[in-house]
Amino acid sequence: MQIYLWMLAFGIAGCGAREPAIETASDHPPVEVMHWLTSDRDAAALSVLREGLTARGGTWVDAPMPGAGGIGRSAVVSRIVGGNPPDVFQFSLGASLDELADQNLVAQVPPSSPDDVSLSPVVLRAASNAGRQIAIPIVIRGVNWLFYNEAVLRAAEITLPRTWPEFLSAAAKLQASGKIPLALGGQPWQERMLFNTVLLGIGGRDFYRRVYEQLDPAAIRSPTMLRIYETFAELRGYVDQNSPGRRWNQTTNLLVRGEAAFLVMGDWAKSEIIAAGLTPGKEIGCALTPAAQDAYIMMIDGFAFSPTTSPAVSAGQALFAQTLRDPAVHVPLAQEMGAIPANLAVPITGFDRCSAVALQVLQDPRTHLLDSSMNLEAGLAGAIDDAVSRFWNDRTLTPQQGHALLIATMISGG
Secondary structure, three states, rough: OHHHHHHHHHHHHHHHOOOOOOOOOOOEEEEEEEEEEHHHHHHHHHHHHHHHHHHOOOOOEEEEEEHHHHHHHHHHHHHOOOOOOOOOEEEEEOOOHHHHHOOOEEEEOOOOOOOOOOHHHHHHOOOOEEEOOOEEEEEEEEEEEEEEEHHHHHOOOOOOOOOOHHHHHHHHHHHHOOEEEEEOOHHHHHHHHHHHHHHHHHHHHHHHHHHHHOHHHHHHOOHHHHHHHHHEEEEEEEOOOOOOOOOOOOHHHHHHHHEEEEEEEOOOHHHHHHHHOOOOOOEEEEOOOOOOOEEEEEEEEEEEEEEOOOHHHHHHHHHHHHHHHHHHHHHHHHHOOOOOEEEOOOOOOOOHHHHHHHHHHOOOOEEEEEEEEHOOOOOHHHHHHHHHHHHHHOOOOOHHHHHHEEEEEOOOOO
């Protein structure tokens, strides 16, 4: 990302907007949509949006990306740098999108329509830059989910743990029975998600905000953070030896097959559960990770719009925005993805048991938290991931040393 923006700063920025010689809006405006919603379940969700656009008279021009996350973002930036920006593109909300917006490479979203939705202030902040909304959230994805194999817990006579000490006690019993207590893929982003759930569970919502929204040195240096590291260190003993480098879907299947008891993962894990012929909330239970206070750590992608002077492109973009904002579209889209719609003022009916729990929790605005990857500047977020991953994978490091590493990463001169 930084390399691309450096190139833009030296004279390529002006090619980001299309400037055709003569164009007029048509009755069936085309709109090129660049996205990474290509898995079977995401593709089914995307068809809801595509059909909604077509029903409104638009023409969908599909531009799937070669991969999700960082790979997808790089593909978008390559198109922009090359002077051929997509009309609409999927992108992670937060610092990465802000970098593009700061270079005037992202347009303000088309004006609200009667079908517009009211977003949570936390979500709206993530979708905005310099006081203007630059993306429409697709769905809200929750990352602090504790999935568990009901049969495994029942066989071990273990009840669902509500605190991290209870979890550690259950993990010891499961390990003695020959089961993997905690399924974890050894990739930095998975390790960071686990760390953040422990941070929330021990520190609480306000502590989480102090760390990741305010970068409060007192919170980062506090005895509470050391206790978080002590618990996180104990969890290292309850994952299997094949964890390093394992992908999330392979890790989820350990739970599905009954080889593991628990999994901390985002709600996208439900796609693997369903693919195995099981039902989230039934054979594979779901609850928010242990915590004294309800909270939902959110990770949000959105659709953003390229600047343009073309009437035809503008018409297509406006029609796309109207379609995505329509509850008749964004609610079934979220249901297909196993996620939560950006508009929280929707009936719980029609959602799976896990999503229904999330919708209920999110009715309280105090529960709305953003994942650290969205809250922080990209460089700092990556450095925190590295620090957490280094501690997790080097078992010679003590909790005190892990805590010191985080302090040095997050506090200048720490």
